[in-house]
Amino acid sequence: MKETNNKTVLIAMTGGIESTVSAYLLKKQGYKCIGIGLQLFLEGEETGPFCDVAVLDLNKIKNICNYLDIPFYAVNAVDIFAYHVLDPLVGRVLSGHTFEPLVFLNRVLLEVMIEKSKKFQTNLIATAHYAKVLKNQKTGSFELMVANDLENDQSYSLAGLSQKHLQNLILPLSEIRKKEVEKISELIKVEFIPRIKTKYKHIMHDPRMIDLVEARSSTDLRRLGSIYDYASDNSLCEHQGIHRYYVGQSNLVFDKKTELQIDPLKEIISIVPFKGNIFIDFPNRLKYQNVLIGQFQASANLDMSLALSCFAKISPKGEKASCRLYFKNNKQVLVVFDEERQGLLIPGQFVVFYTRQGIKGKVIGAGLVEVAGVFDEYGYNTLPPKTVELDEENENETNKKNKQIERLGF
Incomplete structure (x- = not known):
């Protein structure tokens, strides 16, 4: 925690328990707090699953700030949020890829707050994330660390921040467990804005994402096509747009026209956007050990001249798996996991x-997956091997493979 000396700090307010308790604690420590709330959508605009994240009624946050006796300012972040989060998200969905919107939302949040802090002649900003920022006394750089409360640690979602963001960032909850935060909140007699607990493992899997993509893209980009069985290459049924599906999705609905039931144990393993093709297979046939990471953002003073052993986390709530990093040019890193992983x-x-x-x-770095699979002499074997029998006409095997490759978009 940085020294106070009655300094002014801008704190991101969401109306939830964590941000309210954070402001409460900062005031107790002698800071002069200014609450900041971001407007991410225009009134009446389609929000999709972000309605659980974005605060649509900023007056509720203002009431909480009034109770805490701190000023509150609403900031219009609609354009910057659309540019850095919504537009890339829609592009990823329409490409059959995935996206981590909350990571980029946090970057937008910090950018807006840094810019806003200049008007209040301060450089201190605070958020209610469970994570730590420590200054390296030897190098003077700032390092992102996991929180004491590992179960609720949010360092993953802050890993996209740079030194510019970290150097003046205060995280009041870094040493506190969630249960303690909840106890402190009982001392604050306000109506908190509840956070809806979703049943979906990832925000990108929320069906409301379909409405968001449709509202922000043209019809011709949402390709129609067919669902194929990957192993047999048989067409199972047609679908009504690739934006309605995601890689890893299971329990697919059957085609009502043909009454063909898709095996519920199979899941989507590939989406080819320009052809509109979707392929399904059994998930236990999917494996990876090698991953090429792009747009790698290294922590300050990271030695990238030699290979490095570390632990990789591929989702906010995922486990950390041991691996080895081999640094390449153009912000690329080859990741080799110690053991072959299913999925x-x-x-x-x-x-x-x-x-x-x-x-x-x-945290020593972060980046985006470009390709992953099992590396062999031919390159990345991203998808499992096929077992295809020749048909009654004994079709030439080479021609069949060429058709499969073309359909997969390679």
Whole structure:
């Protein structure tokens, strides 16, 4: 925690328990707090699953700030949010890839607050994330660390921040567990804005994402096509747009016209956007051990001259898996996991790398998946091998493989 001396700090307010308690604690420590709330959507605009994240009624936050006796300012961040989060998100969906919107939303939040802080002649900003920022006394750089409360650690979602963001960032909840935060909140007699708990593992899997994509894209970009069985290459049924599906999706609906039931144990393993083709297979046939990461953002003073052993985290709530990094040119990193892993890493997936698994783990870098699979002499074997029998006409095997490759978009 930085020294106070009655300094002014801008704190991001969402109306939830965490941000309210954060402001409460900062005031107790002698800071002069100014609440900031972001408007991310215009009134009446389609929000999709972001209605659970964005605060649509900023007056509720203002009431909380009034109770805490701190000023509140609403900031219009509609354009910057659309440019850095919504537009890339829609592009990824229409490309059959994935996206980590909350990582980029946090970057937008910090950018807006840094710009706003200049008007209040301060450089201190605060958020209610469960994570730590520590200054390296030898180098003077700032390092992102995991929170004491590992179960609720949010360092993954902050791993896209740079030194510009970290150097003046205060995280009041870094040393506190969520249960303690909830106890402190009982002392604050306000009506908090509840956070809806979703049943979906990832915001990109929320069906409301379909409405958001349709509202922000033209019809011709939402390709129609067919669903294929990957192993047999048989067409199973038609679908009504690739934006309605995502890689890893299972329990697909059957085609009502043909009454053909899609095997519920199979899941989508590939989406080819320009052809509108979707392929399904059994997930236990999917494996990866090698991952090419692009747009790698290294922590300050990271030695990238040699290979590095570390731990990779591929989702906000995922486990950390041991791996080795081989640094390449153009902000690319080759990741080799110590053991072959079951599943499929999707292009666009955000991956964060740590020095260790538990307490005192430090973020050493993060980037986006470009391609993943098992590396062999021919390159990345992203999808499982096929078992295809020749048909009654004994079609030439080479021609059949060429057709499969063409359909997969390679």
